[in-house]
Amino acid sequence: MLNERVSAAKKIAADLHQAEDAIDEAMIRIAQLAATLPTARRDTNMSAIVGQTAMSKVANALAAAGEVRQLLTDAHLALTVTQKEVGLGTRMFGAGVKPAAAKLRDEGSNDQAATEVAAAPFARAV
Template structure:
């Protein structure tokens, strides 16, 4: 039973970190696009009105992505509670450090796994 919980926690940790990384990448790409539009407008000596509707939508998309990121980090923190509820202990690896893929069981049988999965907020 413990191994099943550990395997589930590892899978959740991996998927959560992948999702967080993906959202960060999307934010980076949208931010680059948001910077490129006004630069291109200025470089081509176009009126400020040119592309304004598109620029507004892109900035809204960036803001929406920020909200998605916040929801994921909130879920990350909420999983800390879940971790305790299912009887998995955690060892903190420090802010921004993900647990090693080869995390092992502690001597007392609790998991030393999943600090990044459940306990670390990105």
């Protein structure tokens, strides 16, 4: 049963990280577009009102992507709580670095007997 929970946790972690990476990539590309639009307007000597509606839409898209990213990070932290609730305690499911505020350690986890599972290296941190 523990192996099934660990396997499920690994799949969730992998999918979560792919989603986080995807939104970061989307934000990078939207930000690049947001920089290109006014640069192109300036480089072509167009009036400030040219393309303003499009620039506003792109700015709103970047803000919306930021909201999606916040929701994903909220889900990430919620999954950390769920991880403990299902008896997996504190584990690293990868190599990412978290800020100190995100480290929710539970020294009294109920799965300390499964040291071979806890010591297994994974691709990214949850």
